[in-house]
Amino acid sequence: MMIIAGMLFGLALTALLWPLLPERPRLSLAALPGAPGPEITPSAALSWKERASQWAMAHLPASMIHGLSDADLDVLGTTRSRHTWAKIYGAALMLVVGLSLSVGAQVFYSMPLWLSLVLVGLLVAVVWLGPDAEARKQATKARREFARAVAVYVELMAAERSRNAQPTVALENAAAIGDSWAFQRIRQELVRARFSKVQPWVALEELSVQLQVPDLAEAARVMRLSGDNGASVYEPLRALGRNLRVRMLNEEAAREHEASGRMKNIIMLIALMFTVIVLTPMMLTLISA
The missing domain is CATH 1.20.81 (Receptor-associated Protein)
Structure with missing residues (x-):
């Protein structure tokens, strides 16, 4: 189990560092028309990231892929394929990391297998939906x-x-x-x-x-x-x-008012927690007496 956990950690680290590596230039795409060489088909011209995105968009349910509108993608200057790849990469990385951590939890803490799988599934779902929420926020800011x-x-x-x-x-x-x-x-x-x-x-x-x-x-x-x-x-x-x-000044004032309201709520919550921390020992002393 420890060997499997180490292999999963290594796979997660490789997946994390892989996009940072420089890609090998594809000189066959730059060949002049009529030059000798194999014919490049449209599928061969796609990178492996684009092929993975195309496969996901063709086989996964539309509700999982089209969580972001075309207008949001357009205002952000990206494509559906790139956005889908970001979702695939994040979910796959979280799946590998979660499985490796679940193996470690089973070895050292005897965590039930079903509980670790449920937690990993929830984390993967959150990471899959995360790029959609972030893109919506960025699209609103861009508009x-x-x-x-x-x-x-x-x-x-x-x-x-x-x-x-x-x-x-x-x-x-x-x-x-x-x-x-x-x-x-x-x-x-x-x-x-x-x-x-x-x-x-x-x-x-x-x-x-x-x-x-x-x-x-x-x-x-x-x-x-x-x-x-x-x-x-x-x-x-x-x-x-x-x-x-x-109109933009009024909208900015409304956003600032909303932000100040949230800050007041946070301050009141911190004050309440501090009051509870201070009064708890006194209440316990009175109860024990």
Whole structure:
């Protein structure tokens, strides 16, 4: 049993260090067309991590794989395959570590086998669901950051329109000023719309639905009025930017109020525990007397 526990610990350590090792370059993928060599099939071009993710997505229940929406994955800039691999790696590592610890507990503490297996199963389930919860939290944070970037983008569009720039030019010039990931995403969408012969405000509306950021759709609708009907949208853009800033300030104040409330509850709990610790010896003395 000790040998099995040591082997499991070694396997867990190997699995932990394996992603940190440099990958071997696959020179066959860089071969020129027509060069001699074996033909590369689509399945052979996938890495073993991607193949494991594809197998899991094909055979495991959808409720276990699709715990995170496509919009959350898109706003985080990742794919379903990468996210699934993170879940597989964490669950497999926890399974190996849990089994090795259960073997040690059976050898040294005579823990029942069924209890150790139940504990390992619960830990594996928690680790499997952990990346989903963390990704949702990061996606919410990314949407708030994107909304702040949209507020700045609206002000920049208003400045461009005040200089009598065309709607399409105003959208592109305003997006070219920022360097954050949100501005880069907007620029990519505008470039795609230009080459796809799609109106830029239509592309931004689609991006807002794709990322679930409604503020960008509001800005796109205002620019649609200018592009389709030739309306003057300087004042509507300034009003929209002002409303976005006020709303974000109110949301930030609400979050700070909620955080301060949680801190008060923690302080009250600590004070209650300290009071119980101080009064317990006195109560025991009175009872014994």
